[in-house]
Amino acid sequence: MDAIDRLIVNLMQNGFSITDSPYREAAGLIGISEEELIERLARMLESGVLTRFGPLFQIERIGGAFTLAAMSVPKADFEHVAAIVNAMPEVAHNYEREHELNMWFVLATESPERTREAIARIERETGCKVIDLPKCREYFVGLKFEV
Template identity: 40%
Template sequence: MDSSQFKSQSIGNINSLSKSRKCQTVELSPLEKSLINLLQHGLPVCERPFAQIAEAVSSTEKAVIECVNKLRREKVLTRFGPMFDAASLGGAFTLAALAVPEEDFDLVTEQVNSFEQIAHNYRRDHDFNMWFVIATESAEEIEQIVQEIEIKTNLKVLNVPKLKEFYVNLYLPV
């Protein structure tokens, strides 16, 4: 099995690109590049994080905020917000997949995305062609949501809970 069998296309909610949007190359200003590179390492924990970022990139707080808003609006940044470790907060999460018939894919996407416990999902070129993460307030709730998804979609959910966590410090410089 080679990696070409796992091509992905985001099909999630507002934090993901729509199926109809093609991958586009965009020209970024020096400020935009600096912000994207810097923000991948997180926001400073202080009263005015954008002012501190502005100082680091030789700009103004207002310009930084406007630039981040522009990058979000133009979908250069598809997500901008905190990342929480559900398990350390007492919650739970699992990776899940469905084998969705192609003719039902759009309907099942809507059904899965209707659950508040699903942030987004991805289309894959594989028998299990829809993958998503279920995040809940408790481990017990995971199984409940899996059952509800199975009832709503009339499809069997492949539940793939994490056995061990590996930290990958992904950084994509622009």
């Protein structure tokens, strides 16, 4: 990442226009050409510096059921259990964390019934108890990361 990439990451986390030529507008603010901006975004997406470029939806408002779930997985079984959990399309993210509850994943399904089914399946296939922690209220989502 060079100085222009950092400027792009810092300036383009929010506020991309919904207009005919939004890349040209953003490029003008950064002081580069539209072509260069598009090329740099493509490169940062390719290299994994950016995971995505586009709209972030508040997906709960569009439909579906979402929950955060945690399991206490024995160390010796961890990789095997992670493979089972990751293979499920209902699992959106999965993180290993330092705690007795060491596996944390988000389940995204079409309905609460489907969430219950997915949890039952994970418990059956992994032998681990799933703790389901549905969201009661969201206070804030969406930090800008400075680089």
